[in-house]
Amino acid sequence: MDTMTLGSVEITRVMELPVLRLPREFVFPDVPVEPWHRHRGWLAPEHLDPAADEIHMMMQTWVLRSDGQTILIDTGVGNGRERPYMPMFAHLDTDYLGQLAAAGVHPDDVDTVICTHLHGDHIGWNTHLADGEWRPTFRNAEYLIARADFDYWNPDNEHDTRAGRQWENAFEDSVAPVQHAGQAVLWDGDHYDVDANLRIEPAPGHTPGSAVVLLRSGTDRAVFAGDLLHNPLQIAEPDSSCFDEDEDRARVTRRRILEWTADHNALLIPAHFAGAGAAEVRRNGGTFAVKQWASWQ
Numbered sequence: 001m002d003t004m005t006l007g008s009v010e011i012t013r014v015m016e017l018p019v020l021r022l023p024r025e026f027v028f029p030d031v032p033v034e035p036w037h038r039h040r041g042w043l044a045p046e047h048l049d050p051a052a053d054e055i056h057m058m059m060q061t062w063v064l065r066s067d068g069q070t071i072l073i074d075t076g077v078g079n080g081r082e083r084p085y086m087p088m089f090a091h092l093d094t095d096y097l098g099q100l101a102a103a104g105v106h107p108d109d110v111d112t113v114i115c116t117h118l119h120g121d122h123i124g125w126n127t128h129l130a131d132g133e134w135r136p137t138f139r140n141a142e143y144l145i146a147r148a149d150f151d152y153w154n155p156d157n158e159h160d161t162r163a164g165r166q167w168e169n170a171f172e173d174s175v176a177p178v179q180h181a182g183q184a185v186l187w188d189g190d191h192y193d194v195d196a197n198l199r200i201e202p203a204p205g206h207t208p209g210s211a212v213v214l215l216r217s218g219t220d221r222a223v224f225a226g227d228l229l230h231n232p233l234q235i236a237e238p239d240s241s242c243f244d245e246d247e248d249r250a251r252v253t254r255r256r257i258l259e260w261t262a263d264h265n266a267l268l269i270p271a272h273f274a275g276a277g278a279a280e281v282r283r284n285g286g287t288f289a290v291k292q293w294a295s296w297q
Contacts, residue, residue, distance in 0.1 A: 001013070001014070001102060001103050002277075002296035002297070003297050004294070004295070004296055004297060006215060006217055006218075006220035006221075006267070007197065007215075007216075007217020007218035007219070007220040008066070008067075008197065008217050008218065009064055009065065009066040009197050009198075009215055009217045009220075010064070010065040010066075011062060011063070011064055011269075012062070012063040012064075012065075012103045013060055013061075013062060013277060013296065014060065014061050014062070014063055014096070014099050014100055014103055015058065015059070015060050015099060016059040016060065016061065016076035016077060016094055016096045016099070016125075017058065017059035017076075017077070017092075017094065018058065019056045019057070019058060019274050020058065020059070020088075021049065021052070021054045021055075021056060022054060022055055022056075022057060023054055024036060024048075024054060024055050025053075027055055027057070027230060027231070027242060027243075028055070028230075028231070028233075028240060028241075028242050030241055030247070031233075031237075031240045031241070031242075033053075035233060035236075035237045035240065036048060036050070036233065037050075039233055039236055039237070043231075043232060043233060046274050046275035047231055047232050047233075047273070047274055047275065048231075048233075055231055056274040056275075057230065057231070057272040057274060058272055058273065058274050058277065059076050059077055059121060059272070060076075060271065060272070060277060061073060061074045061075060061076050061125075062074070062224060062269065063100070063103055063105055064198070064215075066194075066195055066197045066198055066217075067196050067197055067198075069111040069112060070105060070109050070110050070111050070112075071110070071111065071112045071114065071194065071198065072105075072110050072112070072113045072138070072141075073114045073116065073224050074114070074115065074116055074122040074226065074271060075113060075115075075122065075123055075124055075126050075137070076096055076122070076124050076125050077089045077092055077094075077120065077121045077124040077125075078092070078096075078120075078123075078124020078125045078126070078127070078128075078173075079092050079093055079094060079096075079124075079129075080092070080093070080129050081120070081169065081170075081173060081174075082168075082169050082173075083120065083167075083168070083169065083170075084168060084169075085164075085165045085166050085167075085168055086120065086167065089121060089124075096125055097125075107137050107138050107139065108138070108139055108140050109140075110140065110141045111140065111141055111142070112141055112142050112143075112144060112194060113126065113138055113141045113142070113143045113144065114144045114194065114200060114211075114213055115143060115144065115145045115146075115149075116210060116211050116212065116224070116225075116226030116227070116271070117146070117149050117206060117207040117210040117211065117226055117227060118149045118150070118152075118153045118170070118171065118175060118207065118209070119163075119167055119170070119207065119227065119243075120167040120169075120170035120174065122226065122227070122271065123170065123174040123175060124170075125137050126138075126143060126174045126175065126177075126178055127173060127174050127177045127178065133177075134172075134173045134174070134177045135177060135181070136177060136178050136181050136183055141183065142183060142184075142185050143178045143184050144185050144187060144192065144194070144200065145175070145185065145186055145187070145209075146186070146187060146188065146202065146209030146210075146211050147186040147187065147188040147209065148188065148202075148204070148208045148209030149207050149208060149209025149210070150175070150179075150184070150186050150209070151209075152208045152209060152245075153167070153171045153175070153207075154171060154175075155171060155172070161245060162244075162245045163243070163245065187200065190202065194213070197215055197216060197217040198213055198214070198215055199213070199214045199216070200212070200213055200214075201213075201214060203225075203226070203228055203253045203257060204246070204249055205244055205246050205247070205248075205249035205250025205251070205252065205253045205254070206226070206227045206228060206243070206244045206245065206250050206253075207245050208245065208246070210226060210253075211226065212224060212225050212226060212228065212257060220267075221264045221265065221266035221267070222266050222267040222268075222269055222278075223257060223260065223261055223267070223269065224269045225257060225268060225269060225270045225271070226270065226271050227242075227243070227270070227271055227272070228250075228253065228257055228270060229254065229268075229270045230242045230243070230270070230272050231273070232273060232279070232290060234254065235258065235268075235279070235281060235287075235288045235289065235290060236284070236287055236288065236289060237287065238254045238255050238288065239254075258281060258288045259283075261280075261281045262281045262282050262283045262288055263283075265280065266280075266281075267280055267294060268280070268281050269294075275293065276293035276294045276295075276296070277294065278293070278294035279291070279292065279293050279294060280292045280293075280294075
């Protein structure tokens with residue numbers, strides 16, 4: 001297990017899927033090849049394979065032990081899902097719960113699940129299949145979900161999403177059962193305080209209810225950025241968009257969070273970075289650069 005302690009908060013990285021090699025144009029269809037060529041010297045080989053024209057991503061989640069509680073940020077893809085329009089995530093059979101156990105966490109130990117947004121690769125282990133029904137995996141947990149995302153992705157509301165049918169069934173099998181069990185907490189407003197160390201703040205654009213989790217403990221700072229960034233290229237090229245429902249809003253949000261990260265000497269922890277998975281960021285003229293990759297124990 002990769003672990004570190006920031007202030008009084010212990011962070012453990014829990015992998016669901018190791019490195020995924022995906023076509024660059026599939027993940028970043030609106031970003032031309034030139035920026036990738038310009039930055040390949042530091043992106044390759046962990047984040048980019050120039051010869052294959054592929055980028056590398058991971059499916060990973062984060063266990064935080066904070067203020068006496070066990071908190072899980074995002075829950076990955078999940079097993080046994082029907083994903084007709086995302087076949088790479090369909091009918092998986094991973095040992096994610098075993099990885100959690102290796103981190104010393106039983107599902108019943110989790111007090112809070114934070115969903116940074118409701119794309120299917122962030123909510124899958126919210127539930128598991130038992131006796132033919134999808135039931136909450138973390139029976140004792142509150143699931144913190146932005147109301148804006150709950151309303152947007154709820155198929156009952158018939159929103160015309162940019163993702164189209166890409167995440168078909170995800171709300172039904174990974175969100176609705178949590179709501180029906182009375183475990184969903186739908187938050188709105190300009191923040192939601194999880195405890196003395198952790199605050200959720202809106203970061204809209206990737207989805208309407210996308211959020212980041214800010215960690216402030218002692219002199220240490222971090223931001224769990226969800227899908228605000230999918231690849232380190234977006235540190236150096238923050239206007240590069242990826243699967244965003246509202247690209248213009250996502251660009252504004254991405255720059256704002258990168259500015260906060262650089263100005264507060266905070267650790268940037270996105271959901272899908274390969275390699276170290278997290279980095280300290282510095283300003284670099286009008287953009288940003290990696291100052292130092294995270295060091296795990």
